[in-house]
Amino acid sequence: MKRISIQAKLEEIIETLEKGALVSAHDFLEVGNYEAVKRALVRLCEEGKLKRVLRGLYQTPNYNAFLKKDIGTSPKKVAEKLAEKFGWTIAPAEDTALNELGLSTQVPAKYTFISDGPTKKYTLDNGIAIYFKHKANKEISKLTMKEASVIEAIQTISPEHMNDQIRKKLLNTLSEQEMQHLLEQGKSMRYWIYDEIKTMKDEREYL
Incomplete structure (x- = not known):
């Protein structure tokens, strides 16, 4: 059986979250160790699947069709x-x-x-x-x-x-x-x- 990467697991979880949710490595420690999760989150951010809010904190996509842009968090x-x-x-x-x-x-x-x-x-x-x-x-x-x-x-x-x-x-x-x-x-x-x-x-x- 093919082993699912930590990044792939994170992507699956993130897709279930509400638009614009805030996440950090601490939210996914059941998926892998802290450093591995942190690296996966950075890669997802680099791929545009997350948006960095500040160091270690990310926002899930929050695209507004009316405004035609992603809405930042408060x-x-x-x-x-x-x-x-x-x-x-x-x-x-x-x-x-x-x-x-x-x-x-x-x-x-x-x-x-x-x-x-x-x-x-x-x-x-x-x-x-x-x-x-x-x-x-x-x-x-x-x-x-x-x-x-x-x-x-x-x-x-x-x-x-x-x-x-x-x-x-x-x-x-x-x-x-x-x-x-x-x-x-x-x-x-x-x-x-x-x-x-x-x-x-x-x-x-x-x-």
Whole structure:
């Protein structure tokens, strides 16, 4: 029986994945050892069957017939893939959080995430930079990504610039359960952030 190469096995698997999926050697360790898989991924990239996003991370074909071109992946998906690979808990921060929550329509000049992993910067092959800023696990591990994003948005806006319009937009992103959970967890946060959460909770009761 003819032995199937590692590259051929990877091609078979990749064909079953959704368009634009992100993959790395760590996703295929059941196929072969790390170095062999890594070399096979590089060859697939050279053959145009994968697109390199950054060193060690690749995207499956994502051709858009209407635009007649391949669509690149979003920085958020790259950040989530890196977090999955390294076992980090992350959430959008700073301008990235504002954009994610609809508080800003500007595309962030840089994509920033809080993380219980190390402070680190990645530059994608398209030049976009992704920053991970270390934050103690206890500060984010009990929050969902959306809840942590709301806290980061409040912190980015600052007390002086918070207003009813912003509070209403943030409230619209949260369910009643998420709002209650933030209220419970907020006691360990900065006092003014907790005060903002309480104000948002009070405003929801009058809506």
